[in-house]
Amino acid sequence: QVQLVQSGTEVKEPGASVKVSCQASGYSFTAYYIYWVRQAPGQGLEWMGWIDCKSGETNIAQRFQGRVTMTRDTSISTTYLDLTSLTSDDTAVYYCARDKPIGSKWGQGTLVTVSS
Amino acid sequence: QAVVTQEPSLTVSPGGTVTLTCGSSTGAVTSGHYSYWLQQKPGQVPTTLIYDTTKKNSWTPARFSGSLLGDKAALTLSGAQPEDEAEYYCFVSYNGARHWVFGGGTKLTVL
Numbered sequence: 001q002v003q004l005v006q007s008g009t010e011v012k013e014p015g016a017s018v019k020v021s022c023q024a025s026g027y028s029f030t031a032y033y034i035y036w037v038r039q040a041p042g043q044g045l046e047w048m049g050w051i052d053c054k055s056g057e058t059n060i061a062q063r064f065q066g067r068v069t070m071t072r073d074t075s076i077s078t079t080y081l082d083l084t085s086l087t088s089d090d091t092a093v094y095y096c097a098r099d100k101p102i103g104s105k106w107g108q109g110t111l112v113t114v115s116s
Numbered sequence: 117q118a119v120v121t122q123e124p125s126l127t128v129s130p131g132g133t134v135t136l137t138c139g140s141s142t143g144a145v146t147s148g149h150y151s152y153w154l155q156q157k158p159g160q161v162p163t164t165l166i167y168d169t170t171k172k173n174s175w176t177p178a179r180f181s182g183s184l185l186g187d188k189a190a191l192t193l194s195g196a197q198p199e200d201e202a203e204y205y206c207f208v209s210y211n212g213a214r215h216w217v218f219g220g221g222t223k224l225t226v227l
Contacts, residue, residue, distance in 0.1 A: 035216075037162075045154070045162065045205050047216040059214050062117055095161065102152060102207070103164030104173070 002026040004034075004096055004107035011113045017084040020110045022096035029077035030054040033099040036070065036081050038092040046092075050099070051079055086114045118142045120208050122219035127227055128196040136222045137188040138206030144187035145208060151189040152207035153182055155200075156221075162205065166191060193224075201226045 007021040022034060036048040049060035051070040058070045069082040083090060091114045096107040119141040128134035138151060145151060153166040164173055166182035169189060179195045189208070193200055206219035 037218075044203075044221045045156070045207075045218045047207070047218055050216075061215070097162075101164060101167035101171070101173070103154060103162065103167075106161045106163075109161060 002098070002105045004098060004105050006094075006096060006107040006110045009111045009113070011115065012086050013116055014087055014114055016086050016114075017082065018086060018090075018112050020081045020083075020094050020096075020112065022079045022081070022107050024053075024077040024079075024098070027098075029072075030074055031100075034070075034072070034079045035097045035099060035102055037095045037097060039095070040089070040092040043092075048081070048094075053079065083112075086112075088114050090114050118208075118210055118217050120206055120217045120219035122204075122206050122222045124220070125223045125225065127225045128193065128200075130196055130198060130226055132196050133192065133194045134196060134224065135185065136191040136193075136204055136206075136224070137185060138190070138208065138219050139188045140208060142210070145184065145189045147184065149189070149208045149210070150213055151182070151209075153180075153189075153191040154205045154207060155202045156205065157202045165204075196226050198226050200224065 003025045005023045010018050030053050033050045035050045051058045060068050072079040093109040095109050097103045098105045121139045154162040156162040165176045170182045181192050183190050204222045
């Protein structure tokens with residue numbers, strides 16, 4: 001069955017970087033885009049960007065440009081979200097979601113906590 | 117960046133009908149915004165109910181429908197059930213579906 005499995009909980013200090021992975025299975029990885037969405041505690045959903053898993057093209061939301069990189073490794077059907085210069089405002093659950101349509105499948109979410 | 121606006125909260129009676137709306141700071145929401153509606157219950161991953169303004173996923177209950185209402189996207193729930201109590205997010209695309217923005221969410225209470 002179609003699955004997106006994300007990496008586990010991360011605890012980081014301010015100023016550090018985090019890399020969250022999203023491994024796909026059960027479908028043709030390169031036929032879809034992956035969207036990244038985050039949700040801070042008690043807050044709403046926030047779109048971070050998408051990656052075309054075939055070409056590697058990305059589109060990053062303006063507020064994250066310069067701090068976010070999205071990549072993929074087609075050999076292991078995995079996409080990655082890299083977020084640098086972390087602050088406490090980056091404490092959130094990070095979700096990956098497949099498209100066609102968006103949210104046809106979601107990852108389970110990865111909690112990233114930024115704390116000194 | 118565009119701002120997408122939703123009602124912060126709405127209440128509907130069991131069996132009743134309610135319409136949630138989604139507006140854009142850039143002007144009218146049209147079919148070209150490919151708007152989505154997502155449902156999220158506390159502690160759970162979001163679920164996509166409606167995409168491309170009106171289309172339903174296979175798991176979307178028939179009581180939910182999407183439309184354009186005036187200059188906004190709309191989600192109508194007809195025959196509300198207690199299990200429909202949740203947060204609902206509108207998700208709208210811009211610039212040829214390259215850029216996306218979430219609304220702030222509507223907390224729907226079934227009471």
